[in-house]
Amino acid sequence: MRLAVFEGGTPLTTREVAEAVNVPYAHMAKVITRLQHLGVVEARRGRGGGLELTGLGRTASVGWLVRELEGEDEVVTCEGDTPCPLRGACRLRGALREAQEAFHRALDPLTVADLVTAPTGPVLVGLTGRRPD
Numbered sequence: 001m002r003l004a005v006f007e008g009g010t011p012l013t014t015r016e017v018a019e020a021v022n023v024p025y026a027h028m029a030k031v032i033t034r035l036q037h038l039g040v041v042e043a044r045r046g047r048g049g050g051l052e053l054t055g056l057g058r059t060a061s062v063g064w065l066v067r068e069l070e071g072e073d074e075v076v077t078c079e080g081d082t083p084c085p086l087r088g089a090c091r092l093r094g095a096l097r098e099a100q101e102a103f104h105r106a107l108d109p110l111t112v113a114d115l116v117t118a119p120t121g122p123v124l125v126g127l128t129g130r131r132p133d
């Protein structure tokens with residue numbers, strides 16, 4: 001979202017975005033790497049380099065992005081090493097699956113560009129992570 005309101009000038013770096021949104025640098029670096037693999041962010045190295053949202057990144061469905069980043073695993077662990085004895089006949093499991101699908105469906109129509117309209121965008125523009133001169 002921060003990259004979606006870039007207004008020209010020197011692109012932000014991973015460190016600057018991390019500082020702007022109060023996220024540890026190591027965590028942000030991992031997120032940026034995943035976003036690069038999805039084709040929604042480009043990182044240019046060297047002087048004048050930095051991060052840029054791609055065209056796909058701007059128009060990407062938020063539901064798609066959340067599925068890609070968070071996965072679509074069930075929200076509870078019913079199987080596994082110690083499977084739940086209710087797993088074959090559990091109404092809660094079915095209800096949670098439907099709730100998870102509804103959660104993704106609600107995000108599907110939104111794009112990243114939609115998320116940075118006012119009032120969010122103007123606030124994001126002020127979050128630079130850059131120290132004042």
Ligand code: SF4
Binds near residue numbers: 084086087091093
């Ligand atoms: S009670 Fe139902 S939802 Fe919870 S772990 Fe067991 S099968 Fe899964």
